[in-house]
Amino acid sequence: TQTVSQSDAHVTVFEGDSVELRCNYSYGGSIYLSWYIQHHGHGLQFLLKYYSGNPVVQGVNGFEAEFSKSDSSFHLRKASVHWSDSAVYFCAVSLRNNNNAPRFGAGTKLTVKP
Amino acid sequence: GGIITQTPKFLIGQEGQKLTLKCQQNFNHDTMYWYRQDSGKGLRLIYYSITENDLQKGDLSEGYDASREKKSSFSLTVTSAQKNEMAVFLCASSIGGQGSNERLFFGHGTKLSVL
Numbered sequence: 372t373q374t375v376s377q378s379d380a381h382v383t384v385f386e387g388d389s390v391e392l393r394c395n396y397s398y399g400g401s402i403y404l405s406w407y408i409q410h411h412g413h414g415l416q417f418l419l420k421y422y423s424g425n426p427v428v429q430g431v432n433g434f435e436a437e438f439s440k441s442d443s444s445f446h447l448r449k450a451s452v453h454w455s456d457s458a459v460y461f462c463a464v465s466l467r468n469n470n471n472a473p474r475f476g477a478g479t480k481l482t483v484k485p
Numbered sequence: 486g487g488i489i490t491q492t493p494k495f496l497i498g499q500e501g502q503k504l505t506l507k508c509q510q511n512f513n514h515d516t517m518y519w520y521r522q523d524s525g526k527g528l529r530l531i532y533y534s535i536t537e538n539d540l541q542k543g544d545l546s547e548g549y550d551a552s553r554e555k556k557s558s559f560s561l562t563v564t565s566a567q568k569n570e571m572a573v574f575l576c577a578s579s580i581g582g583q584g585s586n587e588r589l590f591f592g593h594g595t596k597l598s599v600l
Contacts, residue, residue: 380525405588414489414575414591415528461527463589472518472543473589477527 373398377476392447394462401467404445487512489592500568508576515581517559522573570599
C-alpha cells in the first residue's frame with residue numbers, strides 16, 4: 372500500500388509571504404499525486420494533480436506543486452499567500468493500477484496572519 | 486455541477502449501538518469512497534466501491550460494513566460504536582475507471598460522537 376507523509380502539522384506565515392508545504396510518499400511503482408484543501412467545517416476540495424509530463428503542475432488560486440521522483444516528494448508552493456489560504460492541506464497518492472483508491476497524508480494546517 | 490449529500494450531519498450514539506451513515510451523489514460517478522478523519526491523523530480509507538453492488542475494503546474496514554445499493558448512494562454502518570469515539574466521516578466520489586487519476590469530490594462530512 373502506498374503511504375504519504377506530511378512532515379509539518381502546522382505552518383504559520385504572514386500575508387504576502389511565500390509558503391511551501393511538504394509531502395513525501397513511499398511507493399516504488401507508478402503513482403498519481405494530488406493536493407486538496409479543507410476549510411474549517413467543510414469537505415476537501417481538489418487543488419491540483421500530477422499525472423505525467425512536466426513535473427511542475429499549476430493549480431487554482433496560484434498554487435503549484437513539483438514532483439520529484441528522486442526525492443519521492445510532491446511539495447506544494449504559493450508565491451504570495453492571502454489570509455483566505457488559511458486551511459488544512461492534504462497530499463494524496465494513488466497507484467496507477469485499476470481502481471485504486473487514494474491514500475491521504477495527515478494534513479498540514481496553514482495559518483496566514485495579517 | 487453536482488453535489489454530494491451526507492446525512493445526518495451530526496450523529497450521537499451509545500456504546501455498542503449500530504449506526505448508519507448515508508451518502509448520495511448526483512454526479513453520476515462510478516466510484517464512491519468512505520474516509521474517516523481523526524484530528525492529527527488525516528483521512529483513512531474505510532471502504533470504496535467502483536460500481537453498483539461492488540465493495541472494496543480499505544485500510545480501516547474492521548468494525549464497519551458498507552453497502553452500494555445503487556450508483557448514486559453509498560452507506561456506511563458502524564457495527565458497534567466505541568465509547569468516547571469521536572470522528573468525522575467523509576464520503577467522496579469520482580468518475581472512476583482506469584488508473585484512479587480522477588479527482589475526488591467530497592461531501593461535508595458526518596460528525597460522530599459516542600457517549
